[in-house]
Amino acid sequence: MILVIAEHLEGKLNRASWEAVAAAQQTGEPVKIAALGAAVAGVAAELAAADAAEVIVVEHPALAAYTADGYVQALAALVTAEAPAAVFLPHTYQTRDFAPALAARLGRALLTDCLGVKADGGGRLFVRPMFQGKLHADVRPLGPSPHLVTFQIGAYRADAAARGAAPAPVRTIAGAVDPAAVRQKAEAPFQEAKQAVDLSQAERIVSIGRGIKGQEHIQVAEKLAAALGAELAASRPICDAGWLPMERQIGSSGQTVAPKLYVALGISGAIQHLVGMKGSQVIVAINKDPDAPIFEVADFGIVGDLFEVVPALVAALNG
Amino acid sequence: MKIAVCVKQVVSREWQLRVDESNTWIRDQDASYELNEPDAYALEEALRLKERHGGEVVVCSAGPARVSQVVREALARGADRALLVEDDRLVGADAFATASALAAALKDERCDLVLTGLQSDDSGFAQTGVVLAETLGLPHATIIMEVQVADGALRVKRELEGGWFQWIAMPMPAVLTIQSGINQLRYATLKGIMAAKKKDVKKVAAPDLAPQHEIVRLYFPEKAKATRLIDGAPADAAKELVRLLRDEARVIS
Ligand SMILES: Cc1cc2nc3c(=O)[nH]c(=O)nc-3n(C[C@H](O)[C@H](O)[C@H](O)COP(=O)(O)OP(=O)(O)OC[C@H]3O[C@@H](n4cnc5c(N)ncnc54)[C@H](O)[C@@H]3O)c2cc1C
Numbered sequence: 381m382i383l384v385i386a387e388h389l390e391g392k393l394n395r396a397s398w399e400a401v402a403a404a405q406q407t408g409e410p411v412k413i414a415a416l417g418a419a420v421a422g423v424a425a426e427l428a429a430a431d432a433a434e435v436i437v438v439e440h441p442a443l444a445a446y447t448a449d450g451y452v453q454a455l456a457a458l459v460t461a462e463a464p465a466a467v468f469l470p471h472t473y474q475t476r477d478f479a480p481a482l483a484a485r486l487g488r489a490l491l492t493d494c495l496g497v498k499a500d501g502g503g504r505l506f507v508r509p510m511f512q513g514k515l516h517a518d519v520r521p522l523g524p525s526p527h528l529v530t531f532q533i534g535a536y537r538a539d540a541a542a543r544g545a546a547p548a549p550v551r552t553i554a555g556a557v558d559p560a561a562v563r564q565k566a567e568a569p570f571q572e573a574k575q576a577v578d579l580s581q582a583e584r585i586v587s588i589g590r591g592i593k594g595q596e597h598i599q600v601a602e603k604l605a606a607a608l609g610a611e612l613a614a615s616r617p618i619c620d621a622g623w624l625p626m627e628r629q630i631g632s633s634g635q636t637v638a639p640k641l642y643v644a645l646g647i648s649g650a651i652q653h654l655v656g657m658k659g660s661q662v663i664v665a666i667n668k669d670p671d672a673p674i675f676e677v678a679d680f681g682i683v684g685d686l687f688e689v690v691p692a693l694v695a696a697l698n699g
Numbered sequence: 700m701k702i703a704v705c706v707k708q709v710v711s712r713e714w715q716l717r718v719d720e721s722n723t724w725i726r727d728q729d730a731s732y733e734l735n736e737p738d739a740y741a742l743e744e745a746l747r748l749k750e751r752h753g754g755e756v757v758v759c760s761a762g763p764a765r766v767s768q769v770v771r772e773a774l775a776r777g778a779d780r781a782l783l784v785e786d787d788r789l790v791g792a793d794a795f796a797t798a799s800a801l802a803a804a805l806k807d808e809r810c811d812l813v814l815t816g817l818q819s820d821d822s823g824f825a826q827t828g829v830v831l832a833e834t835l836g837l838p839h840a841t842i843i844m845e846v847q848v849a850d851g852a853l854r855v856k857r858e859l860e861g862g863w864f865q866w867i868a869m870p871m872p873a874v875l876t877i878q879s880g881i882n883q884l885r886y887a888t889l890k891g892i893m894a895a896k897k898k899d900v901k902k903v904a905a906p907d908l909a910p911q912h913e914i915v916r917l918y919f920p921e922k923a924k925a926t927r928l929i930d931g932a933p934a935d936a937a938k939e940l941v942r943l944l945r946d947e948a949r950v951i952s
Binding site for chain 2: 447448449472473476478479480483489491492500505509510512513514516519563564565567568570571572584590608616622634635640641661662665673675676679681683684685689692693695697
């Protein structure tokens with residue numbers, strides 16, 4: 381049996397949970413899905429639509445808001461009691477926060493950010509990205525089961541999760557949480573003040589990455605943006621360095637955009653960037669590295685030095 | 700306040716990756732190395748906390764002999780002293796092994812705060828800091844974008860997806876994993892580099908490592924999507940791209 385840990389925020393199920401369910405179902409093993417919280421009947425009912433052996437609701441007042449300590453305690457007890465063959469989770473920020481501590485407490489291997497599963501004799505290999513996605517590795521978890529595995533967002537399709545003919549049974553158990561042993565105190569999530577630029581409305585975007593080398597070169601990209609009638613955006617390191625304001629950052633911790641045209645200049649295509657722009661209608665990548673993962677999503681590409689290609693593009697557009 | 704910062708040495712971004720003959724690791728004999736970027740932000744945050752609250756910054760790294768390079772760099776940027784767990788078996792080690800090695804160095808240090816980057820640019824486990832917290836028996840929080848210290852307690856700003864954040868309060872000592880962009884980095888000055896030569900680097904033995912995983916094969920991923928690559932001199936490629944965007948994709952006029 382594979383135990384999937386679903387994620388929700390204040391009763392709203394995270395779609396990535398369905399992706400982990402799909403990954404579990406595709407192993408061919410029976411699947412159970414667990415959801416933690418204080419009042420999660422709604423989430424449980426939603427999850428019960430899955431083709432699963434059972435939905436387990438782990439309830440405790442101390443689980444009302446997510447904390448690492450609360451989740452580790454409750455899940456350590458649940459995993460021990462259920463003794464699954466493996467535990468699957470979506471590789472969300474929340475999972476990153478508690479899963480390594482859970483694995484350490486259980487003394488089990490944890491493989492993170494996996495893209496797929498391969499058969500390995502009687503066992504399984506997990507495919508995971510390494511070196512910022514430039515390489516992939518087939519990895520065998522070692523030591524006693526259950527191994528814990530997290531899956532990269534988008535590696536499996538949420539709509540590939542099979543639905544059951546009838547709702548799966550829902551079992552509610554009391555979470556094994558000692559509130560006195562929860563050391564973190566979480567405040568309510570918030571968004572920074574409303575952003576001045578809404579890139580989601582832009583028809584065309586020229587986006588720069590670390591390949592732009594220095595703030596003084598941004599004007600190279602600005603000229604292309606002007607010629608295309610495009611907005612300027614960037615990968616995270618550009619905003620981290622303060623070369624462009626944060627509100628122009630595209631990706632998992634920035635804006636999600638789907639313009640008609642997205643031109644990526646000197647962006648390698650890390651997954652955290654791709655999730656913010658891969659829905660674009662047409663993607664153009666200009667990068668000197670032919671193995672850059674950005675070419676995995678690009679419709680058109682030029683392998684070359686952006687400082688040669690971009691001025692040529694501006695000339696071609698204006699000429 | 701005594702702050703430890705755990706840093707990792709990773710192959711530099713500019714180095715052209717190649718897979719070795721065993722097909723399980725990179726051919727790194729001629730690799731160039733650098734400080735893992737999120738760890739550089741963790742170090743900067745530690746230096747800023749020391750400037751505000753006083754105390755000491757101890758840099759800690761686990762890896763083969765070559766990692767002394769990033770330790771020296773951290774000392775040059777302002778860390779006061781270093782702990783180095785040197786062991787060739789730590790090349791490509793899993794997060795559990797690395798965390799055990801770091802814990803061996805830190806367990807008797809009684810730090811108020813342990814900082815590390817949220818993940819490494821090479822293996823990208825995003826586990827080491829959290830496993831270290833569990834190993835040391837300390838509370839933790841991850842993907843941190845602001846650190847406030849008052850009255851022996853912490854209040855930290857945790858990044859969530861899509862531009863959301865959340866404040867978390869917790870007692871010290873604690874472990875935090877730091878997100879890139881939390882601050883603006885400083886670089887080593889000549890004076891810092893000179894001063895670093897006199898700073899103390901203590902070597903600590905690595906504990907026995909029980910590997911938690913095994914890389915069976917390392918490879919360049921096959922491309923799933925057929926990108927239309929446009930060859931030729933920049934001027935010709937540019938003209939062809941503009942033609943394709945106008946006439947075929949019809950996304951510009
Ligand atoms: C929790 C988390 C959240 C994150 N959120 C985001 C996010 O929201 N958005 C985001 O973008 N990233 C995010 N990141 C960071 C992400 O993982 C990558 O580190 C980042 O996207 C890399 O940016 P880059 O492509 O600009 O830089 P690099 O990866 O350094 O790539 C630079 C590219 O430029 C190319 N290049 C260099 N010189 C030239 C030249 N002269 N001509 C052409 N090409 C050249 C290189 O070949 C390389 O491919 C996040 C990371 C984490 C861990």
